[in-house]
Amino acid sequence: MLAARCRRAYLGAMGTHHHPINDTAALKDAARTQLIDRGEQWTEMRATVFEALATFDSPASAYDIAEEVSRRRGKRVAANSVYRILDLFVGANLARRVESANAYVANEHPGCLHDCIFLICDQCGKATHIDDDRLTAEVRDVASKAGFKAARPVIEVRGRCGECER
């Protein structure tokens, strides 16, 4: 069920796989298509929020994004408008929320659905996005065995990235 829409081959026995990193323009276009396919509008505002989100190289807070969107539009955009759009994006799988950072990242491969694993560096703030369907399935399985109907696994690892560890 999970990752049903992802047609790329798995690498190795672990269910781990990797996606090419689209440039921002291509990513934005994919996001636009994805949203329109869901019957939602792709407005200037939404495009700007997506661009702003995609240009951050670390998870960005709604307020960070509001500030960047304000800059790009040349007028004040309130946080609550950004929250609305981020909620929409998360629902449409265009963005992910990083719970342990109260922040958001653009989904690099909006067309496919995963339970994500984020590695967040406490030093530089950057988040590495990992997909490991076998592992996340096991997390769901553990929950299920406890009589729990898993809806959304939150798997994040706080620590130090390779760059900062050197």
Next chain:
Amino acid sequence: MLAARCRRAYLGAMGTHHHPINDTAALKDAARTQLIDRGEQWTEMRATVFEALATFDSPASAYDIAEEVSRRRGKRVAANSVYRILDLFVGANLARRVESANAYVANEHPGCLHDCIFLICDQCGKATHIDDDRLTAEVRDVASKAGFKAARPVIEVRGRCGECER
């Protein structure tokens, strides 16, 4: 290294195990001992915060706890004082922070150290605490293979508990 202080037998092949639920008094006593062993003081204030925390049946926010502590002490206790003590408790493994809920739970078995898995019900708010050392080790392993120095895995599953699912 992990769970080195836990001497209870594992159940099954998965590394999953379970701990008896201490009553509040016994739990509080264990917490007191644990803190004192670390060279920290067990003050009235800390005892009250711990009791308050332990009596909530769902993860409680620092403000919830501050309110309860205020009630118990008959005078206003500021959230900020509660945060200090919660930080101390988390550091000493007497309490855990539930990241996806911005809330805290008492650690039911303060004497042993785990990466915890929480199942949090979106309906009733209750959190079930699971230990599965094999699974959490795999999460650490995935992080490590990505060149990441894992410090603190956050593994939480949002969904519906058995009670609410019926």
Next chain:
DNA sequence: ATCGATAATGTAATGTTGTAACCTTGCACA
């Protein structure tokens, strides 16, 4: 093209969560 319905965004206020700076108290120990 115009209209009316609905979706999207703006505006303002407020609620919730978390931190910082500085002060007071009480105790240990010289």
Next chain:
DNA sequence: TGTGCAAGGTTACAACATTACATTATCGAT
């Protein structure tokens, strides 16, 4: 008795998030 330190109090503020309601944009039907 002084002096140092840890705990907690007080105040202020920063950061994150939601609510209610007003206004504007979009789109299909006429």
